[in-house]
Amino acid sequence: MQHPLPVAPYSYQTGNVVTLLSDRVMIPITCDHCQQQTDVSLGRLKQQTIFCRHCHQARQFSSLELRLMRMLLAQEGYHFAL
Numbered sequence: 316m317q318h319p320l321p322v323a324p325y326s327y328q329t330g331n332v333v334t335l336l337s338d339r340v341m342i343p344i345t346c347d348h349c350q351q352q353t354d355v356s357l358g359r360l361k362q363q364t365i366f367c368r369h370c371h372q373a374r375q376f377s378s379l380e381l382r383l384m385r386m387l388l389a390q391e392g393y394h395f396a397l
Contacts, residue, residue, distance in 0.1 A: 333393075335395070336393050339356055341356055363376045364376065
């Protein structure tokens with residue numbers, strides 16, 4: 316004779332969800348010169364030169380700014396793809 320084994324109720328495990336961002340993801344950056352927003356890809360930010368499409372000003376995006384942005388995005392569950 317077979318007897319079923321008691322089964323514990325399933326408990327859902329809550330965990331962290333991580334989203335990987337590719338280099339093609341566009342991030343809005345506000346121009347220091349004209350105060351207009353320009354969408355810049357993460358790949359362009361890694362190259363550290365961004366151009367405003369409104370006033371055509373060029374600006375250097377420092378490695379410190381990139382690290383800070385990565386840290387803030389990581390706190391929200393977004394990570395850069397390598």
